[in-house]
Amino acid sequence: xxxxxxxLIVLITAAVIGxxxxxxxxxxxCNCGCCTGSCPNCKK
Amino acid sequence: MTLKxxxxxxxxxxxxxxxxxxxxxxxLDMGVIPGAEVKVLKYAPLGDPMELLIHGYSLSLRxxxxxxxxxxxxxxxxxxxxxxxxxxxxxxxxxxxxxxYHEAHPEKNEPLPxxxxxxxxxxxxxxxxxTTLFNRLTGSNxxxxxxxxxxxxxxxxxxxxxxxxxxxxxxxxxxxxxYSSEEVVSRSFVLDEKPRGIINIVDATNIxxxxxxxxxxxxxxxxxxxxxxxxxEVTANGGSVDINEMEAxxxxxVVPISAAKNSGVDELIDHAEHVARYQEEPMRQDFCDENxxxxxxxxxxHGIAHLIEDHAKRAGLxxxxxxxxxxEGDELVLKQLELDENELETVGxxxxxxxxxxxxxxxxxxxxxxxxxxxxxxxxxxxxxRESIGHIRSRRIDKLLTGKFTAIPMFVLIMGLVFWLTxxxxxxxxxxxxxxxxxxxxxxxxxxxxxxxxxxxxxxLLVDGVFAGVGSVLSFLPIIVxxxxxxxxxxxxxxxxxxxxxxxxxxxxxxxxxxxxxxMLIGFGCTVPAVMAxxxxxxxxxxxxxxxxxxxMSCTAxxxxxxxxxxxxxxxxxxxxxxxxxxxxxxxxxxxxCLYKGTVFKGDAVPFVMELPNYRLPAxxxxxxxxxxxxxxxxxxxxxxxxxxxxxxxxxQKFDMxxxxxxxxxxxxxxxxxxxxxxxxxxxxxxxxxxxxxxxTGFMAKESVVSTLEVLFTGDVTTAMTTLGAxxxxxxxxxxxxxxxxxxxxxxxxxxxxxxxxxxxxxALAWVIALIVRLVGLLMGGV
Numbered sequence: 001x002x003x004x005x006x007x008l009i010v011l012i013t014a015a016v017i018g019x020x021x022x023x024x025x026x027x028x029x030c031n032c033g034c035c036t037g038s039c040p041n042c043k044k
Numbered sequence: 045m046t047l048k049x050x051x052x053x054x055x056x057x058x059x060x061x062x063x064x065x066x067x068x069x070x071x072l073d074m075g076v077i078p079g080a081e082v083k084v085l086k087y088a089p090l091g092d093p094m095e096l097l098i099h100g101y102s103l104s105l106r107x108x109x110x111x112x113x114x115x116x117x118x119x120x121x122x123x124x125x126x127x128x129x130x131x132x133x134x135x136x137x138x139x140x141x142x143x144x145y146h147e148a149h150p151e152k153n154e155p156l157p158x159x160x161x162x163x164x165x166x167x168x169x170x171x172x173x174x175t176t177l178f179n180r181l182t183g184s185n186x187x188x189x190x191x192x193x194x195x196x197x198x199x200x201x202x203x204x205x206x207x208x209x210x211x212x213x214x215x216x217x218x219x220x221x222x223y224s225s226e227e228v229v230s231r232s233f234v235l236d237e238k239p240r241g242i243i244n245i246v247d248a249t250n251i252x253x254x255x256x257x258x259x260x261x262x263x264x265x266x267x268x269x270x271x272x273x274x275x276x277e278v279t280a281n282g283g284s285v286d287i288n289e290m291e292a293x294x295x296x297x298v299v300p301i302s303a304a305k306n307s308g309v310d311e312l313i314d315h316a317e318h319v320a321r322y323q324e325e326p327m328r329q330d331f332c333d334e335n336x337x338x339x340x341x342x343x344x345x346h347g348i349a350h351l352i353e354d355h356a357k358r359a360g361l362x363x364x365x366x367x368x369x370x371x372e373g374d375e376l377v378l379k380q381l382e383l384d385e386n387e388l389e390t391v392g393x394x395x396x397x398x399x400x401x402x403x404x405x406x407x408x409x410x411x412x413x414x415x416x417x418x419x420x421x422x423x424x425x426x427x428x429x430r431e432s433i434g435h436i437r438s439r440r441i442d443k444l445l446t447g448k449f450t451a452i453p454m455f456v457l458i459m460g461l462v463f464w465l466t467x468x469x470x471x472x473x474x475x476x477x478x479x480x481x482x483x484x485x486x487x488x489x490x491x492x493x494x495x496x497x498x499x500x501x502x503x504x505l506l507v508d509g510v511f512a513g514v515g516s517v518l519s520f521l522p523i524i525v526x527x528x529x530x531x532x533x534x535x536x537x538x539x540x541x542x543x544x545x546x547x548x549x550x551x552x553x554x555x556x557x558x559x560x561x562x563x564m565l566i567g568f569g570c571t572v573p574a575v576m577a578x579x580x581x582x583x584x585x586x587x588x589x590x591x592x593x594x595x596x597m598s599c600t601a602x603x604x605x606x607x608x609x610x611x612x613x614x615x616x617x618x619x620x621x622x623x624x625x626x627x628x629x630x631x632x633x634x635x636x637x638c639l640y641k642g643t644v645f646k647g648d649a650v651p652f653v654m655e656l657p658n659y660r661l662p663a664x665x666x667x668x669x670x671x672x673x674x675x676x677x678x679x680x681x682x683x684x685x686x687x688x689x690x691x692x693x694x695x696x697q698k699f700d701m702x703x704x705x706x707x708x709x710x711x712x713x714x715x716x717x718x719x720x721x722x723x724x725x726x727x728x729x730x731x732x733x734x735x736x737x738x739x740x741t742g743f744m745a746k747e748s749v750v751s752t753l754e755v756l757f758t759g760d761v762t763t764a765m766t767t768l769g770a771x772x773x774x775x776x777x778x779x780x781x782x783x784x785x786x787x788x789x790x791x792x793x794x795x796x797x798x799x800x801x802x803x804x805x806x807x808a809l810a811w812v813i814a815l816i817v818r819l820v821g822l823l824m825g826g827v
Binding site for chain 1: 497498502505680683684
């Protein structure tokens with residue numbers, strides 16, 4: 001395993017953890033990519 | 045004669061309003077009261093509903109309801125009348141500011157402590173500019189539309205630069221008699237959450253109708269400021285309002301503003317903060333006149349107010365408001381007051397006597413009392429503007445867009461143009477460019493990783509998994525943004541309200557109301573806000589039925605699936621195929637509506653009463669903000685849900701049950717699981733486990749179908765299925781269960797049972813129709 005592998009593993013892990021945290025934070029809220037913002041869960 | 049019999053261009057005065065219950069109350073609240081003058085503007089292209097001019101605004105009404113309204117024809121044209129106000133040159137009353145008011149009311153000199161949060165309710169009629177003002181006050185970017193009922197739930201935010209404040213934007217209401225569920229939200233907020241102050245936004249171009257709600261708010265005794273919005277439009281068309289006189293007559297500060305141009309908003313904030321801080325209650329709550337028609341209504345209101353005073357105080361209701369609601373027979377207020385039998389009987393007698401003396405029934409008498417006062421205020425203070433350029437322009441545009449013979453062809457043409465530009469020209473062109481860019485980036489990354497001798501597994505995860513999956517979804521961003529651009533143009537321009545108007549008769553045949561068209565059209569963007577938008581529908585039956593039909597409108601998240609398969613299997617017919625899928629969704633919805641109408645939702649849709657806004661040029665900032673929000677949400681989704689899904693799918697198809705990497709994905713964990721479900725899809729020609737997997741991931745997010753296929757098919761997807769299989773897959777994707785976010789929205793609105801039923805029903809229906817498509821294809825010699 002070389003340095004590039006380690007860097008990529010760290011980056012991938014960080015991205016996946018970030019994505020999971022994002023999804024957990026938005027859990028139960030409207031996660032629809034096309035929402036017009038009319039619903040209470042889309043408060044920006 | 046009845047209103048229904050009045051010809052186009054004819055004016056009349058209303059003599060009697062028939063009907064019963066909440067709908068009749070709604071008519072009265074909209075100003076359809078005995079004595080009001082009306083003019084018939086036009087009939088919808090299908091002959092029903094009709095558009096009326098009443099109290100200076102356009103109201104749509106079904107013919108069946110118009111038949112219950114008796115009128116006497118007038119010789120004059122009511123639209124041509126312009127009255128000059130009686131000028132009084134009154135001094136500024138000084139309400140909502142220091143000085144004169146506080147000198148006259150020394151008891152009001154103690155402000156609330158500085159650390160008290162000043163909460164405000166932003167209340168007004170539908171389409172009066174509440175959300176525009178909310179955005180100005182709070183600096184937020186809530187979506188603003190140009191049809192009644194864009195706001196379906198409350199939104200909060202502090203006033204910019206005033207940290208200890210909170211403004212709540214409430215859905216638009218016409219009165220405090222709740223007619224639809226959004227009106228319940230607004231009424232409950234003012235009654236139960238007791239804001240420190242009310243900012244009542246009044247559309248100055250339509251002042252008579254708007255002041256009806258103002259009067260009911262004044263009765264609540266909450267400190268209030270009236271914001272006369274769109275004053276720029278009034279003055280530009282030769283109109284004016286004597287602000288000092290109006291302030292004196294209403295007993296609350298009146299501030300002329302233009303929310304769209306951000307003028308007068310600072311003054312409004314100062315007055316609102318002042319009335320809330322000093323708890324300056326309205327100076328006037330008594331609008332009945334003892335000299336008006338013998339004073340019957342006056343005596344009735346005051347008599348009942350005294351009778352119920354103790355009950356109202358115990359229930360925490362303003363006495364004057366409660367008295368009027370008791371007279372109107374408002375069930376909710378009567379229940380809250382808990383009057384005993386004697387009191388109820390006394391109330392009944394007082395009301396009966398009033399009805400006898402006044403010659404009007406209870407609801408009409410109260411509405412008449414309010415409109416009489418409004419007329420008095422308007423006579424003294426308002427110089428009506430000439431017909432605005434906006435209205436003249438709207439009338440001209442309407443001749444074409446809602447004309448008898450042109451409305452439906454223009455609707456088809458406009459929608460066709462939207463889809464053609466989205467899928468055939470602008471969106472598709474931009475998508476091609478983005479796709480090329482993404483492919484080049486992936487190739488560069490691939491080359492760099494090979495040169496750096498990156499581990500084979502990591503290389504595969506990135507190139508075959510993340511880049512292929514997320515990249516494939518990202519490339520559809522331009523199509524989605526383009527479709528939203530056109531949908532927002534239609535919505536902001538005021539066209540969607542017209543579609544509701546002329547589609548009402550056709551929609552009634554399948555058991556829906558014209559208003560249902562608004563959530564349906566939003567459904568082409570996304571099912572979640574479409575489900576939320578059904579809150580504007582006044583009847584529970586219409587709401588449920590519309591919610592269950594919106595998932596049939598193909599949302600933008602399904603676009604990547606269509607574009608992906610259409611490009612792979614029908615390269616020369618991509619646009620017609622996508623348009624045909626949209627049409628199939630609509631046809632299936634019509635079929636389902638007929639089925640619902642004959643089974644679970646028997647009966648008719650509630651009558652159609654809707655205000656038609658003027659056409660407006662959509663504000664560039666508003667449209668750009670919406671597009672940015674859409675793009676941002678889509679990108680967030682691609683790098684969250686889709687990223688997780690692609691990594692999970694890559695892992696499951698690269699490893700077996702013993703967590704050993706497999707050479708052939710047929711031996712993977714994913715193949716083992718999906719293989720169990722695959723036989724169900726075999727009759728549809730979709731027996732391949734990879735297709736089944738992609739459809740299952742589509743439940744999480746529709747875009748996942750494409751990203752999963754990109755990960756699973758290292759080769760060409762055309763090798764895994766036939767053209768007919770692709771056709772049935774497209775149909776199945778169109779109709780099967782909506783994504784989890786949409787199901788959650790349905791669950792929020794209708795409950796678990798309906799949400800689960802919807803998932804099962806749509807999957808079953810999608811399976812059957814996809815099978816029919818395949819069988820018909822086979823019969824026609826397809827493969």
